[in-house]
Amino acid sequence: MEQFIDWFVMLLTGSLLLLWIYRALYNWLHAPPGMKRLRLGKGGEWSADESGVQVLEASGYVVTSGKHRVPISIGWNGNRLYSRLYIDYIAERDGKMYIVKCSRDRQPMDWTGSGIRDRLMIYALLLPESSGILYVDTTDGTVHQMTFEVGVYDREG
Numbered sequence: 001m002e003q004f005i006d007w008f009v010m011l012l013t014g015s016l017l018l019l020w021i022y023r024a025l026y027n028w029l030h031a032p033p034g035m036k037r038l039r040l041g042k043g044g045e046w047s048a049d050e051s052g053v054q055v056l057e058a059s060g061y062v063v064t065s066g067k068h069r070v071p072i073s074i075g076w077n078g079n080r081l082y083s084r085l086y087i088d089y090i091a092e093r094d095g096k097m098y099i100v101k102c103s104r105d106r107q108p109m110d111w112t113g114s115g116i117r118d119r120l121m122i123y124a125l126l127l128p129e130s131s132g133i134l135y136v137d138t139t140d141g142t143v144h145q146m147t148f149e150v151g152v153y154d155r156e157g
Helices: 002-029 051-058 113-126
Strands: 062-076 079-093 096-102 133-137 142-146
Touching (some): 051 096, 051 133, 096 113, 113 142
Antiparallel strands (some): 062 079, 133 142
């Protein structure tokens, strides 16, 4: 009888182990492709004298890193194209992290829903753990905070 209990416990343990391995393998194989998370490095050089940093600090944000370059490889009709995205700064306030883009004279912001989406939503998708995007208008000295909720459309009125 003792030998039967030993075999039963070993069979049960082996079955649970095989089930656990099967589930882990199944989840790994069925995970959505491209779920690689972007990890920003230390960032490039930035100075407290820069107008974007001064506007952020005047608004209560603390710049933690700056000048990130995100390389992008694009497959196009069997060819390979290369580009990059630039993140001006990473800033924090009240324990929340924000991606910062500064205004550019040659690229004025279109302050419509589609204009903001086309220009800034890529950054929210790139770093979903961020609390939002800060657009710093260095000429006006203003900081605009944007958040994106994909799949939620609640229009009142």
